[in-house]
Amino acid sequence: MSELSDRLAAEVSGDVLTDPTSRAVYSTDASNFRHVPAVVVRPRTLDDVLATVALAVEHGVPITNRGAGTSIAGNSAGPGVVLDFARYLDRVVEVDPDRRLAVVQPGAVLDRLNAAAAPHGLLFGPDPSTHSRCTLGGMIGNNACGAHSVAWGKTGENVEALDVLLPDGTRFDTRTPPALGLPEVDPAWFPALGRRVSGYALDALPDLTRALVGTEGTCVTVLGATVKLVEAPRRRVLAVLGFADTYDAADNVMALREHDVLALEGIDAGMVAVVRQRTPDSPALALLPPGVSWLFVECRDEGTAQRVASIAPSSVVVTSPARQRLLWRIREDGAGLATRTVDGTEAWSGWEDAAVPPERLGAYLREFDALLAGHGRRGLTYGHYGEGCVHVRIDFDLASGYRAFLEDAADLVVAHGGSISGEHGDGQARSELLPRMYPPAAIEAFGRFKAAFDPGNLMNPGRIVDPLPLDADLRVLVAPARIPTRTALALHADGGDFASATRRCVGVGKCLNTSGGVMCPSYRATGEEQHSTRGRARLLFEMLNGEVVRDGWRSTEVRDALDLCLGCKGCKRDCPVDVDMATYKAEFLHQHYKGRRRPVAHYSMGWLPLWLRLGLVNRLTSRFPRLAGLASERRMPTVAKRSFRATFRRVKSSGPEVLLFTDTFTNHFEPSIGHDAAAVLTHLGESVRIPNRTVCCGLTLMSTGQLGLARKVLRRTARILRRYTGAGVPVVGLEPSCTAFLRSDALELAGDDPHVAALAAATRTFAEHVEPSLEGVAGTGKAIVQTHCHQYAELGFDADRALLAKAGVTAEVLDAGCCGLAGNFGFERGHYEVSMAVAEQALLPAVRAADADTAVVADGFSCRTQVREGSDAEPVHSATVLARALGLRD
Template sequence: MATVELPTPTVRGTRERAVDPAALAATLSRRVAGEVRFDRGSRALYATDGSNYRQVPIGVVVPRDLDDVVATVEACRQHGAPVLSRGGGTSLAGECCNVAVIIDFSKYVNQIEAFDPVARRVIVQPGIVLDDLNAFTSRHGNLIFGPKPATHSHCTIGGMIGNDSCGSTAQWSGTTAANVRRLEILTYDGTRMWVGPTSDDEYDRILAAGGQQAEIHRRLRELRDRNAAVLRGFPELPRRISGYNLPALLPEYGFNVAQALVGSESTCVTILRAELTLLPEPSEKAMVLLGYPDIVTAAHAVPEVIPHQPFVLEGLDDKLISYESRKHMHPEALHLLPEGGAWLLVQFGGTTLDEARRKADDLVGELRRGQRPPTVKVFDDPLHEQQIWHVRESALAATARVPEMADTWPGWEDSAVPPERLGDYLHDFVTLLDEFGYGDASLYGHFGNGCLHTSIPFDMITVDGVARFRAFVERAADLCVANGGSLSGEHGDGQARGELLTKMYGPDVVRLFEEFKAIFDPDNRMNPGKVVHANPLDGQLRLGPDYAPAEPSTYFQYPADQNSFARAANRCVGVGRCRRHGGGVMCPSYMVTGDEQHSTRGRARLLFEMVRGETVTGGWHDQAVADALDLCLACKGCKRDCPVNVDMATYKAEFLAHHYAGRIRPRDHYSLGWLPVLARLALLAPGAVNSLVRAPGIGTLAKNLAGVDPRREMPAFAAASFKRWFQRRVPQGTGTRGPVLLWPDTFTTYLSPGIAAAAVGVLETAGFRVLMPRRQVCCGLTWISTGQLGIARRVLRRTLDVLAPYLRAGMPIVGLEPSCTGVFRSDVHDLLGHDLDGERLAAQTRTLAELLLERAPDFTPRLSTASGQRPKAIVQTHCHQHAVLGFDADTTLMERIGLDADVLDSGCCGLAGNFGMTSEHREVSLACAERVLLPAVRATDPATLVIADGFSCRTQIEDARAGRRPVHLAEIVNGAIRGMPVGAYPEQVLVRRPGGPRDRQ
């Protein structure tokens, strides 16, 4: 039974009717096999999308199948509740939030039901992600669904149909509407039918059959015939997305009801299935980058490029490049741009590379013969092309939170004009931005279709600011219409532009839109207040003049968010990149569960609602927030992969610190959170401790008492003291490169001391004099990850006191465990605030690879194999290294020592400190590892090394009994120094226990 904790809403419609949420939830729970969520937390998760708007839904249904969808709509009809279909939830115009029952198709209703590569057709359910669909169909003749929005890795086909999405490739493929053949739809009154192009014979057959299907088609035909001249007068431009696509009803377009419904934003029907047309994507591509003095000049050049029929034609300005540079985004790509203040990105396709390159050369030749030739760079290699695309596809988020600048927002991000008028439009638009004081806004978009994207520094929290926002949008709409344009070029109208449609079409056409909607939804229960009968564009704002979030005192400083946790909680802009099902590290729990609450975005939304205090009212003790954060692995992947650098690991630690203040914590917080202390105690009798935790019965009891999953194999504590060995040994090498401080992290020192010994051997052979702190130190990682931040602060402060002499002498600090090293590069500053020794520590901390490349560039030991062939390895990158430290130095070092390394795109290993060590997280933990990592390890040839610098990663691989023992890069380099051949077993290159014969070599 669903939990109901909300007031009774009244929805706006032609017939006002109060909805009883408790009764509705009870009905849905009886009839729906999927998930019925009417609790406060679930409603908060879906209260907004990627737009400026916020409307808390009545409830959420996550259907298991299409029968659940039908049952949901039926129950809503009986209770008079509005309905809203939702896919990826990234919409920028507010069409994906409403006081309605939201049906989230993305988790389960996402199947490919039929595929005919010969006919180039596919039938899909609405929740399927575009990239997943294309990954399947492209195996057959390179067939894809052509339109490709920047959100292609996580947007759903249903959402694309709802918005009539386009993306960069619409220059070649056309809009979504152009690629939809038929739709199976469900009306609010329960009518279920397939619609599409309707010949006269088919129309007669439908009328003869009678019923509601006949009535709908009859009224649509009557609307069309009565207004045919008006429909033929709609603006002719590639991106006319605003309003309903009524010209599709004309005879010359086949009375295509399906295409008329594309772009209706869930305001008319619920889409159950879609039959799509597929196109063969060009197998080879070449890209031309054209540099111009400014964005207006670049736009004026668009008509010169279009006749060459490019596959893609995009534009972007120097502000976007500057903002990405400030945020350290895509540094490898920014230097590829030719000189200029704005650029056109032109891509050509062909069956061969020569064909694509020839098209590119023809364009360049013609432009160079013109009066004002641009600067030019041409690429035909996939790597550079992909790097450039990353720059363009990150534009929305890249411009949202630029350091030392006002936040930018959507609101006028999606206008389109005829391409030949784009230059004039941009000239006047830039003037308008300057007039309103919004001159920092970056301009970019799909210039080949005349479509402009921008995020603008609107003031959304004061009365004057919101009034200015509205005034600007109204002026911009007038400007767009004066240039023959469409208010929306692909993102839809929703609430942002619905109110403005009379400016574009006039009141008579808007009444036609209302009539069209009423044919399908006479009671206005389908996503009311969007497109037609629209809510005000400055109403239901996510922020607004009454936005007054709590500003709680915190442990972390949040310097990137003006020292405000509330601002940090509002950092997410809803772009949804955390909802990918593969690629990168973020977000491992979402990749496994597919559930919004387990995405970075979902958790950020709940924290935003928590400090807002309206829907989520429990503050730091709110259980909905705790539940969502529970499956956060604190991998920090979002700190790097999220375009606006949401750092959910830090937010989770902060939340846990307050959530458990003065309360009993989970047992693993005491055992694993205090691991540094327990490890030092275990050194007194490591053999006895190891025997105890492995003993039948007693070991299980000990794990239960510690809150550890009894099925986990506990790592063995070292049999000898690494520190004692280090103190007693005779230093080797010349030390001519100066001293370095080897950081004695808990995991390496007490659990994997052979790695530390190997690192000493490497550093001394490379010419360094290795030192270690004379007093006990710790980075505090385990206390940070379990939210024991007061202790972590004290531990770090003491550590800085111990390290101060080394730091002030400029000595490098070498870390071997990525998670601990990451603390020094990031968390110290965030937790302790401004501290000179803390800043020195962050600046002087190096990974082993970084140190060797920077200070010993001529140190190049070479690995060898018994066969003389280049040794191979697969590499698992620790998620904190990916997020905080970077991995380029490691790959470079592996190349230098002669290792052929395959760095897996496997994301987080799933163990993630204490996360995977508990019973309640076991399923998710192992599922993360089974997604890529463990299958890769099992499939690896025995002679191939498995490298994992992170202790958690090595433990996960070993505990899963994947049949391999992973090793640290320090051990590999040490083996290269010794000239030891890499054989079938990595143990051949390992330094084992301190004090053993190999350690003395």
């Protein structure tokens, strides 16, 4: 392998990666399986691909082609050479609106293609739930479908031609193939089913393009594709139908298909219960009609939607695109949501997307649930009911009974005339089951078909033909944790087990999104998988095992990957399985530096509240920034001459008491915000108090992994404030990061302390406290608003929207992601470039484009600091906005 990697490095212009970090990150996809690659190649050009394939074949090394790595069946992880097309070969080469065709490179993301086609009123029909990151090459490999296959079919029906490469170096267009000696086919082998993607589509021959779609990289390497586009609907209306049970919903599918529908999707009460548990304030839940099972039926017009809605016992018709998106998010996040049951039990893929004729769906689901019960298993079902395709995650014991269940499940679906895979391909999860679905002659034909392209069996071997065992290479079994995994933090969601926390990531890759939400800002800036939430989770998983990433908690690979984690907590909100990388980073840093000297920035930034109390910050930041581990490129904020605590004067009032939490940033850097908040609270008739001693939540210590000190600081603060929290006095926070910390992270750090728990329960944001008692204010104005990441993740923003509206402000809340400063991150040496790259993706361009009379509202100190760093704007806190609207200040 060293000779191969040396040759690749010499002949390939792209990235040739053999380091432990890369091999760990690419060791799995979104499946249960683990195959550590020998080398990862990220080709920059098609010549790189040709050279890589040629050298791999010369050395007899298997080849696995990979897009976004979201394959659930284990199609895109292999032990030899992994070719990652998503990094560089990601262009939409051409859109031809007249012919309704587009030419794409294999790494082109589906959403990017649709963005290029949208100005022409066109789109690519198949749309998996991973559309924001899945690649066209991956969709072609798996014959992906998505929610709209009832209207536009599978990927196979939407590809005009493929540009492919054989292992022997032959390259051709599938419309004009060379002589290949393909096998004879009996159509009787193949069930008549729209969602059949198991095995090879030999019944599509002589159309070689369609026959190669869905071959999972086992026959050819796709170098490019010409795909068909369809006319985008001018309007979409969503009817949500509620039913008494899943079977009733399934039994009504055929009646609904008689209408002109674009999508017909099903979810059950189990998934909704998980959503309700994780995001109880989700507005989507309020939009669901009564029921315990729901069908989402998308139509082209309201009339059709109303007729569809009349079929169900209860229903709603949703015309608002924004509300439709809220509802669709429940369905799109299904692959992640279903990985944990309401009680926290882990659920797994494996039997993920079988399909039956839709007229058989109700009967199949009844028998499938009986099969689950007979095996003592539970599962959350959802999926493409209009096509009879059912997704499910099951609480398998992967060490026992896994094979027996899959074999019985395969027999059941075949008995209903179905396919063991209806969307994601066979991979390692189901290829071994193909003889239960196809006769021996078909299995033999599959082998001859593969051999016609890949006689050396080097293209993704072990899938479809000569399959690997379905219960081999299961990552939780072949890579168990070998070091202690109990944590210093509570990790309540995972019982204090770091191994369980690392298994939360199932690889669906939502963190690879490049727009919308917050997760994952460092990946958006670098494009490197190791800087994604998924990549870091995999490194932590491999660290616990020790085979690839060695040295355990002392691992430099994990340390370096986490170095660019901003600690923004966007993943805790945006990740469908609640991966909280900021918390994992704090735990890792605690363990990594235990008993050792830390980076100097941990002392300068982690101990910031102390240095501020001692009056040393201006001296350190202006004279010795590099000695303090700080970025010399950044303008450091100046400490106020007098703190908020020093200048606060209590106004006597008989009104109810409220305690302003004097966080470090408001107190020392921008005390005017504290005075504005106090003025507003006094105006509303409240008696404003501040702590009689300096307090700190401990956030800066926790974010640098100094958990022992952070716990002491937090407990001290909770004891100081117990006079108020014990009396039911609300504690109002002005800095979102500190407020979020007190409400959430404090419980992970010291939730066993009753005073800490009381402080968490008493803490609320300024907007949460003020908005209910605020009457309409005669203010006017416009604002763009940057939501602090920790508020986005932990607290929500509804109260803030309402507050600004009551203040007479027309507010545009930016969907700009993280500001990029993220507390200590942007101040630390070596982070400035990434910090500013994150800000330049959306926030700073929006600020610069705003009208001069438009206020920039940012409650987070980090956000305001970053806006000042990258623009001429002077951002304000919402307390200041309200104080001005009430005439309490200029």
